[in-house]
Every structure is written in structure tokens, then in C-alpha cells.
Amino acid sequence: MKIGIPRALAYxxxxxxxxxxxxxxxxxxxxxxxxxKEIMDAGVEDAVADACVPIKLFHGxxxxxxxxxxxxxxxxxxxVNREATFxxxxxxxxxxxxxxxxxLNNMLEVRIDIGKRKRELFLTCxxxxxxxxxxxxxxxxxxxxxxxxxxxYTHQFLQGGIPPLGVLTQKKSADIKLGVVGYPYMLYDPxxxxxxxxxxxxxxxxxxxxxxxxxxxxxxxxxxxxxxLFWTFSNSVLRTAFHFLETGCVDGIIHVTAFGCGxxxxxxxxxxxxxxxxxxxxxxxALDEHTxxxxxNTRLEAFVDMLRRKRKVKEAAML
Amino acid sequence: MRKVSFPYVGxxxxxxxxxxxxxxxxxxxxxxxxxxxxxLGTKYAPEFACLPFKIVLGTYIEAxxxxxxxxxxxxxxxxxxxxxxxxxxxxxxxxLGYEFEMITLEPPGRHLRDLVASIKKLVNRKLSxxxxxxxxxxxxxxxxxxDKAEKLxxxxxxxxxxxxxxxxxxxxxxxxxxxxxxxxxxxxxxxEIELLYEKIEKKDVDPIKIxxxxxxxxxxxxxxxxxxxxxxxxLGVYAERSMFLASYTFYNAVMDLFRMPGERDVKKLAxxxxxxxxxxxxxxxxxxxxxxxxxxxxxxxxxxPFTCIPEIVAKxxxxxxxxEYDIGFxxxxxxxxxxxxxxxxxxxxxxxxLAAKRKKRKGDVVYGTxxxx
Ligand code: SF4
Ligand code: SF4
Numbered sequence: 001m002k003i004g005i006p007r008a009l010a011y012x013x014x015x016x017x018x019x020x021x022x023x024x025x026x027x028x029x030x031x032x033x034x035x036x037k038e039i040m041d042a043g044v045e046d047a048v049a050d051a052c053v054p055i056k057l058f059h060g061x062x063x064x065x066x067x068x069x070x071x072x073x074x075x076x077x078x079x080v081n082r083e084a085t086f087x088x089x090x091x092x093x094x095x096x097x098x099x100x101x102x103x104l105n106n107m108l109e110v111r112i113d114i115g116k117r118k119r120e121l122f123l124t125c126x127x128x129x130x131x132x133x134x135x136x137x138x139x140x141x142x143x144x145x146x147x148x149x150x151x152x153y154t155h156q157f158l159q160g161g162i163p164p165l166g167v168l169t170q171k172k173s174a175d176i177k178l179g180v181v182g183y184p185y186m187l188y189d190p191x192x193x194x195x196x197x198x199x200x201x202x203x204x205x206x207x208x209x210x211x212x213x214x215x216x217x218x219x220x221x222x223x224x225x226x227x228x229l230f231w232t233f234s235n236s237v238l239r240t241a242f243h244f245l246e247t248g249c250v251d252g253i254i255h256v257t258a259f260g261c262g263x264x265x266x267x268x269x270x271x272x273x274x275x276x277x278x279x280x281x282x283x284x285x286a287l288d289e290h291t292x293x294x295x296x297n298t299r300l301e302a303f304v305d306m307l308r309r310k311r312k313v314k315e316a317a318m319l
Numbered sequence: 320m321r322k323v324s325f326p327y328v329g330x331x332x333x334x335x336x337x338x339x340x341x342x343x344x345x346x347x348x349x350x351x352x353x354x355x356x357x358x359l360g361t362k363y364a365p366e367f368a369c370l371p372f373k374i375v376l377g378t379y380i381e382a383x384x385x386x387x388x389x390x391x392x393x394x395x396x397x398x399x400x401x402x403x404x405x406x407x408x409x410x411x412x413x414x415l416g417y418e419f420e421m422i423t424l425e426p427p428g429r430h431l432r433d434l435v436a437s438i439k440k441l442v443n444r445k446l447s448x449x450x451x452x453x454x455x456x457x458x459x460x461x462x463x464x465x466d467k468a469e470k471l472x473x474x475x476x477x478x479x480x481x482x483x484x485x486x487x488x489x490x491x492x493x494x495x496x497x498x499x500x501x502x503x504x505x506x507x508x509x510x511e512i513e514l515l516y517e518k519i520e521k522k523d524v525d526p527i528k529i530x531x532x533x534x535x536x537x538x539x540x541x542x543x544x545x546x547x548x549x550x551x552x553x554l555g556v557y558a559e560r561s562m563f564l565a566s567y568t569f570y571n572a573v574m575d576l577f578r579m580p581g582e583r584d585v586k587k588l589a590x591x592x593x594x595x596x597x598x599x600x601x602x603x604x605x606x607x608x609x610x611x612x613x614x615x616x617x618x619x620x621x622x623x624p625f626t627c628i629p630e631i632v633a634k635x636x637x638x639x640x641x642x643e644y645d646i647g648f649x650x651x652x653x654x655x656x657x658x659x660x661x662x663x664x665x666x667x668x669x670x671x672x673l674a675a676k677r678k679k680r681k682g683d684v685v686y687g688t689x690x691x692x
Contacts, residue, residue, distance in 0.1 A: 048635040050625065050652060088601065092632035095593050099639040262628035265367040266407050273414050 001132065002028045003108065004069030006061035007035065009054055009090065010077055012164055012184035013211075013233075016149040018073070021125060024142035025134050030069050032061040035191035039064050040289055046100045052258040053192060053288050054185050055089050055096070062097055062104065071108040079115030083222075084232045087263050157211040164188040165197060174206035176307050179244040181210055181271075182256030183233045192287060193256060194296050200254075203304050208250060210240040217243055234263045241271045245278050251307045252281035254300075259288035281307060320345045321443060324382035325391040326375045327352055329540055330469075333497040334461045339391075341454050343444025347387040349378050352542040356381060361655050363411055370624035370653050371536035374543055376408055383417045391422045391441065453502070460505045461496060464512070468492040471516045473559060476552030477526040479519055486549060488515050524555075527673050530611030531560040532604040533622035534630050537653055538562050544622050545659045547651070547666065554670050559616075561607035562600070592636050601629030605636055609644060617673040618647030620666075625654035647673050 003022050005011065011018070015031075022029045033039065035057060043060025065072050074097055077090045085091065094109040110128055114120035122143055129139030156163045160170050165188060178200055180187065187193055187209055200207050210218075221242035222235075237255075244250045253275060257264040268284055275282035283303050285296065323339050325332075327349040336346045350356070352374045360377030368376075379390055390412075392405050409421045422437045446454075472489040479485050492512045499505050529551060537543045538560050551558040589606035608619045621637060623630030634650050641648035649669045651662065 048631060051631055051635070088628040088632055092593065092601065092629075092636075096632055096635040099592070099636045260367055260626045262367075262369075262626055262631075265365040265369075265372075265626070269365040269407055270410060273410055276414075 002030050002069040002071075004030045004032065004065035004072045006058055006065060006072065006074070007032045008058040008061045008189075009093070009185050010075055012188040014150065015164075016153040017146045018075075020149040021128075021142045021146035022073075024145045025129055025132060025138060027132065030065065032064040035061075035189050040191070044289055047096070048100065050260060051089070051096075052261050054183070054258055055093075056289070057185075057189070057192065058093065059097065059100060062101055066101075066104065069106075071106050072104065073108050073110065076109060076111045078111060078113035080112070080232055081115045083115075084235055085115075086233070087231050089262075154211070157209075158214060160206075160212065162188070162197065162207075162209065162212075165190060167198070167201065170201060170206050171204075172206070174204055175311065176205040176252075176304060177250045178205045178207050178304075178307075179209075179241070179250040179253040180207050180256065181237045181240050181244075181253060183237065184211065186256045186258060186287065194287070194291065194293055196256060196285070196296065196300070199297070199300060200304070203301070205304060208244075210236045213240050213243055221246070231263050234267050238267055238270065241274070245274055245280060248278075248280070250280075251311060252283070252303065254283045254285060254303065256285050256287065259286050281310070321389045321441075322347055322387045323389045323391055323441070324349055324379070324385075324387035327378050327540075327542070329542075330465050330493045330496070331462055334458055334465070337461075338454065338458050339441070342442050342446070344389075344441060347382050347385050349382055352378060352540075357655050363415065367626050369534075369627050370543060370655065371534070372404060372408075373655065374536075374540075375404070376411065379408060379412060380415075380417075383412065383419060387419065389420045389422060391424065457502050457505070460502060461499065464496055464505055464509055465493070467509070468496065468512050470559075471512070473548055473552060474557060475516055475519055475521065476549070477555045477557045478521040478524065480522055481520060482553070484519050485516075485552065488519060491515065526555055526557040527618070527670060527677070528557045528559070528611075528616040529618045529620055529670075529673070530607065530616045531558055531620050531622060532607045532611075533561075533600070533620075533651075534604075534624055534627050535562050535600055537622045537624055543624075544651075544653060545657065545662050547620070547622070547662065550663055550666060551670075554667065556670055558620075559611075561603065561611075592640055593633070601633040604630065604633040605640055608637060608640060608646070608648075612641070612644035612646040616646060617677060618649065618669065620669070621648070621650045623650070623652055625652050647676065 005015070005018060005022075007015075011031075019029050019031070039060035040057065041060070042063040043056035043058070046059040046063065047056040062072055062074070074094045076094050077086045079085045089096070094107060097104065098107060108128075108131075110124065112121075112124060114124060122140075125143040125146070126136065126139050129135075129142065134142075153163060156168075160172075161168045164184075180197060180200065185192075187197060190198070197207055197209070218236060218239040221239040224239070224242050241253060241255075244253055253271070255268055255271060257268055272282055272284070281303070283299070285299070321344045323344045324347040325335055325339075328335070332349060336348055339346045356377035357374055358377070359380050360373035360375070363380070364373045364376050375392075382390065390408075392408070405421060405423045412419070420440075422440055424437055468489060472485050472492075476485040492508075492515060495508050495511060496505070499508055531538060531548070539562060541548065548558045548560070587606070588609040589602050593602045593605045604621055608621075611619055619637070619641060621630065621634060623634065637648055637650070647669065649665065651657075651665070
């Protein structure tokens with residue numbers, strides 16, 4: 001039995017868990033191909049015109065899997081913790097996909113609403129296992145292995161690596177530290193982000209993303225806004241930004257967002273205003289299917305150069 | 320005395336003004352949003368903010384310029400970003416240098432204590448329980464009447480013989496309601512409204528029927544939807560919208576308090592296509608579209624602000640639903656660039672299509688959906 005996993009959206013945040021789980025259940029896991037122009041075009045064709053790129057890409061990746069797997073895994077992510085849910089498009093994802101892709105008849109829709117109680121995650125796993133006629137112990141074992149794998153993934157991030165991009169470590173001695181915030185599926189899809197992170201590392205900077213900041217640290221900034229945001233990934237981005245701003249541990253912040261992203265218009269503006277208050281350079285990069293390499297490179301280079309200059313001035317003043 | 324202002328909400332603005340005054344506040348009456356309002360909002364709001372956000376921001380700026388020192392807004396909880404509206408509005412306005420207090424009225428269900436605290440700030444006069452009761456009854460009745468006058472106007476406009484008569488009558492009704500001082504006035508006005516509408520000369524035809532669904536603000540605020548209902552009425556179409564202010568206020572406040580899922584059957588209808596409640600009014604859009612189809616409407620128009628998340632989800636589901644129920648579908652996306660003329664052309668084409676379809680009804684030709692943009 002082959003199960004297809006679209007390489008899009010929540011994939012980048014949770015793939016070690018999902019992949020390991022299905023493998024250990026004894027299924028053959030087929031991940032859709034890395035994003036390419038074809039996948040992008042397919043997605044643009046299928047999805048509603050004013051959807052954001054990540055959603056379009058998800059459609060494309062589902063198309064990519066059609067015909068070569070028995071099931072296509074489409075998660076309906078509702079919550080993973082008590083305080084927040086996900087962007088409405090995550091909540092309606094299976095409905096959108098079912099209506100937009102006409103010949104999709106083997107969708108494995110899994111509702112993931114595990115925020116309320118700790119054992120919900122396991123129960124969900126058990127349910128999925130049962131669908132494939134796997135016993136309790138097989139499912140339990142798969143669940144444990146999946147957890148381990150996710151833990152390992154998180155750990156790699158905390159060590160300064162970026163596993164989905166194949167970055168194992170970064171040079172600690174880099175002169176410029178850059179906070180790069182954005183949703184995992186924006187940052188870690190090299191096609192969509194035009195390899196932005198590797199480019200920055202190539203320019204000799206040390207990149208810190210939200211996944212590289214421990215959950216505990218982020219929690220400290222939870223009370224920063226009168227109301228907590230409603231979306232898990234947005235919370236993570238915003239709290240990371242607050243951590244950067246309050247501790248001053250980075251020289252500048254780059255926010256990578258999608259054109260027309262609903263939640264981000266709020267997130268981006270709040271970060272911009274806060275950064276301005278504290279005089280920390282802030283750059284927003286909005287991506288869509290038309291964003292070109294050239295323009296992006298120039299903007300990144302200009303930003304990093306500016307940070308370097310600023311740093312020099314500061315160092316000179318300290319001497 | 321506090322100088323209070325709040326977002327513009329159609330004719331109900333007057334009702335809220337009366338309410339605020341009765342509670343002992345000075346009111347800076349928000350103006351009907353104009354192009355200028357929108358361009359003010361667009362200038363200071365983030366580029367991808369949804370249209371309602373921009374309009375409300377623009378209204379706030381105008382109110383602050385006119386001397387308001389307190390802004391009242393309704394919060395809203397849920398996966399849609401509406402809940403964070405206020406936080407960001409406040410931040411933007413403060414960064415522009417305005418000084419004011421923002422009072423957010425959260426729906427009572429989850430934040431009852433906050434709500435009480437906020438309301439306390441707005442009550443600046445001693446009122447007895449009976450006063451509150453009288454006030455509540457008055458406001459509620461007035462909201463209902465406003466909705467009623469509007470509903471009638473939509474029903475009658477496509478049938479009018481003299482063009483523009485309904486619109487004039489409606490304006491008159493709104494003025495009458497605005498003048499009302501107490502409950503008794505309202506009861507009288509209600510009868511008068513009915514009479515006024517009855518007097519309009521009507522044709523005997525069966526107009527094309529179109530249901531309007533979508534995000535609440537752009538559905539109920541004509542200034543935000545380029546007066547699409549009037550446009551439809553002038554084309555001889557009976558347009559009915561799925562949401563009205565009074566029912567909305569009611570659902571928000573009362574249903575939430577008792578944790579009753581409002582509009583239950585609408586949600587049930589949508590359930591096979593839209594399995595998760597996802598904030599905003601996406602799910603209601605789908606459910607109401609089905610409801611319209613079942614009631615024999617010819618078409619559905621979905622109004623959504625550009626980048627509105629729940630409506631984008633709905634939009635990808637609606638074409639399929641409308642095809643299944645054999646009802647025409649026209650998605651309309653609204654942003655600051657949407658022009659009235661362009662919209663009229665699309666709406667006209669849609670109406671023509673529906674009329675043609677009606678003729679062919681027996682021929683069973685299914686081509687309901689216009690490709691949207
Ligand atoms: S958070 Fe933004 S980018 Fe992500 S799915 Fe929602 S609208 Fe799209
Ligand atoms: S429902 Fe749509 S228009 Fe309303 S606040 Fe949410 S995103 Fe904006």
C-alpha cells in the first residue's frame with residue numbers, strides 16, 4: 001500500500017513525524033517531488049485564483065502524487081496546542097482540495113485536533129492505524145518512533161542546523177546574525193523561497209529561524225500582545241521576533257511572507273512597528289509565483305551590506 | 320465627557336449614536352465611508368489588509384480628526400483575524416500620534432468579565448434597571464425596523480414602475496427611524512413604513528432572484544459593496560442577502576452567551592462540503608447558497624474582500640456546490656481598486672445569463688458558473 005504525502009504546508013513542520021509514522025505502520029511512503037515549475041503551474045491551474053502561493057503549491061503537490069499512490073494524505077490541522085488554531089485555509093484544506101481537484105478520489109483526510117488533551121495525538125494515530133487494519137501495538141510503536149523522529153528534528157534545529165535544507169551547522173563566527181522569520185513552508189521550500197536562506201548563509205551571515213529558538217524562550221513573549229494571535233505558526237513567528245527585538249541578539253530581521261497572506265498582514269505590520277520603535281533594521285520579502293531571482297538577490301545583498309556598515313559604525317564608536 | 324466614536328455600520332449608526340448618548344457619552348458621529356475614507360485607510364493600513372480593515376481604519380482616522388477620544392469596536396473571537404483587528408488598528412493609530420482610548424466589546428461568551436469592564440467604561444450616567452430594559456428594547460426594535468425597511472426595499476425595487484421610487488421611500492423610512500425617540504414612536508413608524516411601501520406602484524412580474532452571501536461587512540455595508548443591491552434592483556432583480564445587522568447582533572451576543580451554535584441549519588447544510596468551522600463567514604456562505612438554491616433562487620453572488628481567508632476557502636467550494644444544485648454563481652472580490660462600472664458589467668452579464676437559463680430551464684442545459692477572477 002502506497003501513501004502519498006504532499007511536500008507542502010505543514011509538511012515542513014511535521015514531516016519526520018508523519019513519514020516515520022506511516023513507514024513504521026508498514027506502508028510505503030511516497031513524498032511528492034520537490035517543488036518545481038511544473039508543480040507550481042499545476043497548482044496555479046487548480047486552486048482558486050486569489051489563494052496564496054503555499055495553498056496553490058499544495059494543490060500542485062497533490063496533483064503530482066495522483067495516479068502513483070493508493071492514498072493521498074491531506075491533513076486538516078485544527079490545533080496542536082491549547083491556545084491557538086491554524087490559518088482558516090489549513091482548516092478548510094481538504095474541502096478546498098476536494099472541490100478544486102476533480103479527479104482526486106483517494107484522499108486520506110485526517111483531522112488533527114490534538115490541542116485539548118495530551119493523549120489526543122496518540123488516539124488520532126490509533127484511528128489512522130485502524131483504517132489500515134493495523135493493531136494497537138503496531139500503531140503504538142509507530143507513534144513512539146514518530147515522536148522520536150520529530151524530537152530529533154527539533155533538536156537539529158536547536159543545534160543551529162536547518163535539516164529540511166540540508167544545512168547541518170553554521171559558522172558561529174559569522175559577523176552578522178540575521179533573524180529570518182516566516183512560516184516553515186515559506187522558509188524551507190527552496191523553490192518557493194528562491195533559496196533565500198542558503199543565499200544569506202552564503203553571504204557570510206548566521207541565520208536564525210523561529211524553529212531554532214526553543215519553545216520555552218518563545219513562551220516568555222506570549223503575553224506581549226493584549227490578545228494572543230489565533231494561529232500557531234503566526235504565534236511562533238511573532239514571539240520569535242519579540243525575542244530578537246527584546247534581547248537584541250540579531251543585527252536585523254527579515255520576514256518572508258506570501259503575497260496576499262491573510263494572517264500576515266497583521267503579523268508583518270506589528271513586527272514592523274515594533275522593530276521601528278527599537279531601531280532594528282527590518283525587511284519584508286513577499287513571495288509569489290512570479291517573484292524573480294534578480295530582484296531578490298539585490299534586495300538581500302543591499303540589506304546585508306547595510307547591516308555590515310551599521311555594525312562597523314557601531315564598533316568604531318565603541319573603540 | 321467622553322467623546323465616543325465607532326465604525327460606521329450603515330443606518331444603524333444612528334441607533335448606536337442614540338445608545339451611546341443614552342449612556343451618557345458625547346458622540347462623534349462616524350461619516351459614511353467615502354473614497355477619501357478608503358484612501359486614508361489604504362494609506363496607513365498594510366497593503367494586504369482586507370477591505371473592511373481599511374475602511375474601518377479610515378473611519379477611525381476621520382473620527383479622531385473630528386475630536387473623538389474614545390473608539391469603540393467589536394472584537395470577535397475565532398480563527399479569523401477579525402479578532403486582532405482592534406489590536407492592530409490601535410497600534411497603527413498610536414504610531415500616527417493620535418491619543419485615545421480603545422474600548423473593545425468582545426462577544427460575551429468567552430470574555431464576559433472583559434465585556435462588563437468595557438461596558439462600565441461607557442456608562443457615564445446613573446441608570447436604573449428599568450432604564451436599561453427600556454433602552455435595550457428600544458435599540459433592539461430599532462435595529463429590527465432598519466432591517467425590515469431594507470428587506471422591503473429589496474423586495475419591491477425590482478417591481479417598481481417608476482424608477483427610483485423605492486430608493487426614495489427607503490431613504491424616507493431611514494429618516495423616520497432616525498428621528499424616533501422611544502419605543503412607542505417605533506411602533507408607529509413600523510406601520511407607516513409598511514404603508515409607504517404599499518403605496519409604491521408595482522408591476523406584476525416574477526423577477527430573477529439572486530441571493531447574496533459572503534463576508535458580513537461587505538454584505539451589509541452598501542458603501543463597501545458599491546451598492547450592489549441597488550444595482551441589482553435597478554436591473555429588475557430581486558436580491559436577498561443572507562445577513563442582516565439585527566440578526567447578526569443577536570447571534571453574536573445572545574447565542575454566544577448560551578454557547579448555542581447559531582444558524583444551525585445553515586451549518587448543517589454546508590457540512591457535507593465544508594466540514595470545519597473556519598472563522599469569518601465562509602461556512603455560512605456555503606450553507607446559505609444551498610438554502611437559496613432550495614428556495615428556488617436563480618443565482619448566488621458571493622461578496623468577498625480581497626485576501627479574506629474564510630471566503631477564499633468558500634470560493635473554492637462554491638462553484639461545485641452551485642453546479643450540483645444547479646444555481647448560477649458569481650464571485651465578486653472587492654478591494655480599493657474595484658470599480659463600479661466594471662462590477663455593473665459583470666453583474667449585467669450574470670443576470671442575462673440567468674434569464675437565458677430560466678427560459679431554457681426545461682432543456683436542462685447546465686452552465687451556471689461564470690468564471691471569476
Ligand atoms: S497563513 Fe498565509 S500563507 Fe499560510 S495558508 Fe494561511 S494565508 Fe496562506
Ligand atoms: S472575514 Fe475576511 S474580511 Fe472579515 S475580517 Fe476576516 S479576513 Fe477580513
